[in-house]
Amino acid sequence: MRKKELLVKYILGILSTKERQLLDLWMKESPNNALYLEKLKKRNYSERYQEYKRSHRNFSVRQSGWKHVLVQAACWTIPVLVAFSLYLGLRSDKEIQIEPGTSKAILYLDPTTKIELGNSKEFEWIRLNRLDMVAEKQGILDYHQTSSRQDIHQNNLLETPRGGEYRVILEDGTRIHLNSQSTLSYPVCFEADNRTVELTGEAYFEVAKDPKRPFMVKVNGVTVRQYGTKFSINARSPQNTMIVLEEGSIGMISPDEDVRMLNAGDVAVWDRVHSTISITAPESFEAYVAWHRSRFVFDDQSLGEIMENLSLWYDMNVQFEDEALSKIHFTGSVGRYENVNILLNAIEATSSVKFHIDEHQITVMNKY
Template sequence: MKNIDSIVTLLKQYMGGEISPANSPELQRLIEQYPVIIDIMKEVKDEESLRKSLSNYILYTQKELLQFEDSIIAQIHARHPSPASYRQTVHKSLWKPLLTAAAAIIFVLLTGYWLWNTSPSSNREHTSEMHTIAPGSNRATLTFSDGKTIVLQGDKSGIKINNDISYQDGTIVLSDQQEKITDRSMLLTTPRGGQYFVELSDGSKVWLNAESSLQYPAEFSGPTREVKLVGEAYFEVKSNAKKPFIVTTNTERVQVLGTHFNINSYSDVDLSRVTLSEGKVRVAPLGNRTNTQILTPNSQAVIKGNTIEKITVNADEYIAWKNGEFMFNNESLSSVLQKLSRWYDFDYSIAPALQDLKIWGSISKYENFDKVLRIIKITDKKIKLNIKGKKVIIMEDK
């Protein structure tokens, strides 16, 4: 692959009208292989943005994707941070057609309205059906040990547990005068298509992903701070060396003093992942607590049954959901669909031959679902989509 300066110079000359496909064989090859580059260049005007985007692409993708004869792969990657804990991103890229179907790449263009608006109407299949599938939102219920359940407000992003239970803006959900809260155990539950935040009584913060639940006491009165998780959550634990924070799932036990980490432990997945972004944690399978692993930042414990393996990862990929996006790095199409279906709340079926297509890229969690499906469709020419209500059927077009 040519160096970044050469690529930026080529694209800048094209955008400035200094060269054209007719007098630049290299540009001609680029456009022939990737026709959508014309639309991309119409939107990108800043040289520094090009340079930064190409640098980010090289840092993000794996080495083998950068080695390809004399073609050029360009990824235009622009981030637009938003306030609070959720940010939306725009990732625009091209894919390498020389890869086999088993290693196909989604070149993610979500959040980029320009591409969808300039695409032919023939590509917009099943539009009416896709409007029935929408991104998730802040949705959750709070259930007490006596069975009482409160439906939490969707226009609020989270709750705080103190003497009272309140939303983050201070609005009271339930006061200690109304109910004896400090004596209660609570279960925060999100449905498919839901997410919610809770600040626990010790000041620890938990972001709960879709189709998940977190059980915790109103007050940590014992020698430890223990909670139980089903599904996925990101934790920022308040440091307290005298009172360890312990998270148990159906498969593992995680012990910390004060740290930031993510746990993905859904009951319909045969393995669980604990990913550390800051601090240090000790992880052990529930059925074999002597088999422990100590995690440091950018390491991950993969638990399956009574086995545990520690691997090195990019923690940002595994906590991206908490910041308002999905990031996929060499992930199978079946795994990607499983995550998307929880957030967008749809059912799906996928042809066996397509399940292992590999996906790279990033999408905003708040993107319209029609654009999500269009990206899936262009991953491989063999993909054929059929939408029936909230059921997505991915078939092999033979």
């Protein structure tokens, strides 16, 4: 067993008798080893572990069933706190840190006029048609009860880069959380008979109720229609668009006007190539909407999928030294605003994978 795992298990109080003997031998090798262990104990890791334990957040790995994946995966589940401990005390202080994304976006008032938005704590107004119409503060763009009093026939476009997110409140009160590398096109003022927006990328919608005006999202050739509910749309793939309905019901309208209805808890996938809509009702859809609630939740996801999601949020590039490593599956949860090293360390501690970070390039390699 590696020294890292021995130290972490000692801190968490889960050493076996054999492991304790190995740790004692290591401590006898040098007086500095005992001093180092005492230093770790003083950081009060046990209290952090209890906090994570109460939240029941675990991180585990399983070996893929693919024949060509020759990876020896660890057989035990380690709480995410293991990664937290490694991150704080067991990794080099000189290790490159890749920070999480922040609230930032570009607002296009028209094709030639753009405004860079950030996470300023100061309240600011954005002028439309020579009037102060849009309020912007702390990562939220607010059109509600400002532009609704004006008859402005104009579309705006909100664009988030890699490593960015932004929230917007439309003039009807609908709230939209735009994930990284996504765009949302919407009118400053909705029409009298409908509320239509267009999306690329990923977003979470909390639609204001209006029984007289359907809210419609046009995305990848399909239209989502409803009158007031909560749902998320992931349209990152050019072929498959995923819609997850959290409350109420919505209708999905294909280009040939075929309408499929979704109920709360349903997950629908629009296959643009084959023009088909498939609907399932999983036991839990937390993994699909966790990003909106400031977490990453992976439910038996491949490392390739995990790293693709992380690359967008942490604005980093990922390369697999061995493509077989991308097929290993993980289950776990970690905060979305944590340093990426926390998650990477959790994966390293529970598998035969290791990561090399060079500025914003992460290389995934075999550990052994």
